[in-house]
Amino acid sequence: MIHSLFLINCSGDIFLEKHWKSVVSQSVCDYFFEAQEKAADVENVPPVISTPHHYLISIYRDKLFFVSVIQTEVPPLFVIEFLHRVADTFQDYFGECSEAAIKDNVVIVYELLEEMLDNGFPLATESNILKELIKPPTILRSVVNSITGSSNVGDTLPTGQLSNIPWRRAGVKYTNNEAYFDVVEEIDAIIDKSGSTVFAEIQGVIDACIKLSGMPDLSLSFMNPRLLDDVSFHPCIRFKRWESERILSFIPPDGNFRLISYRVSSQNLVAIPVYVKHSISFKENSSCGRFDITIGPKQNMGKTIEGITVTVHMPKVVLNMNLTTTQGSYTFDPVTKVLTWDVGKITPQKLPSLKGLVNLQSGAPKPEENPSLNIQFKIQQLAISGLKVNRLDMYGEKYKPFKGVKYVTKAGKFQVRT
């Protein structure tokens, strides 16, 4: 299956390689570099590249390319999924998945890769088990290790792999038993020029942070489970209970994990919490244009909308922008042509606006398309679909845990065409 892995940074240096079978020469990456050059944009590098003797399957995460070398037929999603799992694990261990973090922890990285894959086939990928095998780095431990010369590898082997619940380690102990759930909903929308909604849907996830001792068996129920149209589950969830009773019943992994992700049934109307008034125009045969956007709240259910950011990819011919804003601050990067307007909170009394002039390259034809506006926002204490957690019950353990649910609504891929 997976033969080798190369980590490549943005400037094209291979800074880490790992082989699970025989060694494959670095030169195989030349094919990748070739494709990268052709693609012009990092996002457009094809994830699967065929070379005379190997196939390269790559992902792009956090400004790093994970390039794996494959020799025989394998489902490409299998490899892609695994590579993302590797990146997630790095993130989990080092707090960030960056070149610096990986270089700082090179020993742990190799240990992890060795444990995660055996002869190219995934072995232990659950973070609970990995963390028992290989302790995550802490300052104290790294100091102790450098003095005593010991490694991070755990002394005892984890029992999790042997139990029927491979995602949870045994013998967890906490003094404060807590279970927190974050219901995060994202609105994906395309709004057209005239302000009508072309496409809108709500995608949500429930992320859990569970710190409970022993082997708790949780069941989470919703006030309105019918809202959930399409759900994907963490493996710990008992599918049959959900099918018959619409209750999430599970023995949770320890720590942070994503419990479910869901889509709200599409026949429901999606409330769009903000509206944008815009007029962007470029004059023919003159080197300037006008730019004017105003943003306002709409159907916000009495909650404040905060963290608003508007990102606009301006056309190539735009040289610079002279804008004034009534609220927040804006930046324009003349190299990437990206305009970012950090608005913050909206108050209905005074709608934030950003207007001014756009300087165009003189002589160049005016751009044909107005750029689309990508909007980010956040509404605390609200799940826009109306989804509500009804109750959380715990079985199997005697103590009383502290429980909490938080709702957040965010903009997902929220785009306004102008």
Added chain:
Amino acid sequence: MSAAPAYSEDKGGSAGPGEPEYGHDPASGGIFSSDYKRHDDLKEMLDTNKDSLKLEAMKRIVAMIARGKNASDLFPAVVKNVACKNIEDPNQLIRASALRVLSSIRVPIIVPIMMLAIKEAASDMSPYVRKTAAHAIPKLYSLDSDQKDQLIEVIEKLLADKTTLVAGSVVMAFEEVCPERIDLIHKNYRKLCNLLIDVEEWGQVVIISMLTRYARTQFLSPTQNESLLEENAEKAFYGSEEDEAKGAGSEETAAAAPARKPYIMDPDHRLLLRNTKPLLQSRSAAVVMAVAQLYFHLAPKAEVGVIAKALVRLLRSHSEVQYVVLQNVATMSIKRRGMFEPYLKSFYIRSTDPTQIKILKLEVLTNLANETNIPTVLREFQTYIRSMDKDFVAATIQAIGRCATNIGRVRDTCLNGLVQLLSNRDELVVAESVVVIKKLLQMQPAQHGEIIKHLAKLTDNIQVPMARASILWLIGEYCEHVPRIAPDVLRKMAKSFTAEEDIVKLQVINLAAKLYLTNSKQTKLLTQYVLSLAKYDQNYDIRDRARFTRQLIVPSEQGGALSRHAKKLFLAPKPAPVLESSFKDRDHFQLGSLSHLLNAKATGYQELPDWPEEAPDPSVRNVEVPEWTKCSNREKRKEKEKPFYSDSEGESGPTESADSDPESESESDSKSSSESGSGESSSESDNEDQDEDEEKGRGSESEQSEEDGKRKTKKKVPEGKGEASSSDEDSDSSSSTSESEMTSESEEEQLEPASWRRKTPPSSKRAPATKEISLLDLEDFTPPSVQPVSPPAIVSTSLAADLEGLTLTDSTLVPSLLSPVSRVGRQELLHRVAGEGLVVDYTFSRQPFSGDPHMVSVHIHFSNSSDTPIKGLHVGTPKLPAGISIQEFPEIESLAPGESATAVMGINFCDSTQAANFQLCTQTRQFYVSIQPPVGELMAPVFMSENEFKKEQGKLMGMNEITEKLMLPDTCRSDHVVVQKVTATANLGRVPCGTSDEYRFAGRTLTSGSLVLLTLDARQAGAAQLTVNSEKMVIGTMLVKDVIQALTQ
């Protein structure tokens, strides 16, 4: 360690020059040969059983290494001593790790040790060690493929393992070592299917893709007899009704039924489909894709639809995942377009998508475009054309071209659009349009002389060679349509000939030749000039072409035979090109595979076999259940039965997509087949023991299904009676039929709700009856109250709820709820003056519209106040917003002066208050009219108890709740007035309520059937609070406004 001597013999063969005769002379040293001797000696020491000798040998080896001497050929002997010790460790984790280390050493010498260790580990007590053994198998195989036979033995043994831990790893080993030995799977097939859901994600992917191949070799194609099957299903459906009427006749048909069914799905095939379905909800994209491809390749057409939702979900994932999924969706959408149609909008493109994703989405959108959705798709394409990403624009233009070829209706629109693009500033866009236009014009050139002229003008400006070549070809091909322009174009091209690109030059020669043949008077000289230029061109293709053309068209003395046919050769009618998707035939590769993605066979790709003609013997999968496991097995089975039924119920419920009813049909097929299957095989097998096992194994399933069926019938009969009130014979016969018939009937009943709500043909059988009644109603009297037909579109999972819904819908026995006859007065549709004497009013009758329950029925009153009769009153071409549809009233032939008439029409407002605009036509005039419904007319009352109301309200909290405070005027504080005012405003039914000053009303919107719950809480001194709970927030908000207005006025 009994194998140790054998091993050392082996070793001797492969060790090369070192022969055993070299004596025991540890003292000598210095030269190479003595090194061998010494090693040999050490080896012997290591091989002995005495620990002291071993220790001594090890010490010496360490000393050698310390002195920098090569001791590598002692490696296996050392490894054996170190690793083998651990392999026998009491701790299972150490045993496993030792095996892992040992098997990771890629040195051929240790193959025998590895083999031994694997064999031993494969029968280890601990499943974890066995898993490691499975992992070690492919390692050994890649090291030495001669061991294949022995390894297959180990694989066979491990395949029989019953733990989930081992299953994934061993199947992976199977796939790497001996994927062709499909016979090893037979015995383990059912076990693998049942374990699947508990295997870890990576194992699931491997097992599913292996089982896909297995199923392709072992089962019959479920699609081969699909059409026959559907026909039969319908027949059975009708047949049963008749039978029930006849009573005694039913036995006959029941017996005949199996004979008529040509295809019965193997129960094992069904088992696989059923057990993989839940995995569509896995968090892992790879698993979802694996199940999707399994369904695509194995499931009957009607069931494949379930995968669409899951695949669309993956589009939210990382861009690499999107890329792979979209490639597969593109292939699927060609074969099964209907599957993804509901998700069309999910493939809309955002400007921030990477180009490769954009192009794939475009591909999918093009595949999904059809007669009905093409307007929206084209509108969407229009925005894409203005994108800054020029590659994407070019792809969009091609997509438009493909839509135009596939859908005749929009061809002209597309063509006009593309012609407009010709004046685009970007040359790439223009060039691409030209190329596409060329292809489109080829389909019907005669009508498009104008466009060809327009293109001819473009030759001055366009510089892209491909586009220039396309234009020249077009002009040459259709030079009869542009007789004046063509020679002129040739003149210009001749002038610039030397500066052109090669493809353009070739087309210039082509054009010259064609013109010479059709219009030689004007172009003879020009042609000769072009040909002479081409004769001396640098490119030999062009020189060749010129020579060849000259010989063909210019008559010469010798060999005029061909040139007589030149015209036929050059101007032969050419078939129009077919614009096809590049994903057209990709599905011969297994979906989700690397080969499919690359559209080329990858190394190690296992071809997906074709379905067999004849099903191989299914009994090979029967497993003998050992005596002692029977009990537990049975219990287990019972447990397993449960989801099976809940599954099938879910499938027949209205939650599923439109395809679900044939699905449940086949579900029942499988049930009947499992019964018949077990019957057959038990009669076949002579062995009594096995016979019994089978009864236990398979029989229990069918037994249970029978039992369950009975339970269902019992449950259903009382409910069924309510339902049956429309056809009396129904209930009569059901009580008199024997039990076995009842089982079969129950199955049909189970099908019924799903099928008749969705399929029009079956329901049409009943429709006339109801229609007649309602027509009578309309004309003569208004019934006291009629329960509007509103299908519960709300998800209902349980069958019981489903049936309840049915009884409600169907019965004429209406629960006594308050459903007021509309008090909304007549509203004017057409004024006397505007209508030239024709006066038209309309009222919302609040009666169910007979044709379509989603429609609001509108009574239209015509009266003729002119002095001439008005003839031929009918509805003319409505111009309706998306989603809104109209059921026209039958034409009123003539309306005498002073006379008036009433007609009923149905309008489906699609739960919006958008106006329905249409034309009212008489023989002479057309009037534009529009009907805009008050929000209260978009719903129909439902009956519910207080508790139900509270429950439903609980589900519709949060955003779905709208609350408003108001003051009730003095005139409107009595119960009666409040209820009357509310019901006049909105078509809601009153819900009984315990407290006196609270009023509750409930209804469902007509189109989507979403609940609308209204609560009015009256407090002291006229203060009141109005709450509306509805999924449809817009409707809720508007309703609140309307009701408050009605109450406070």
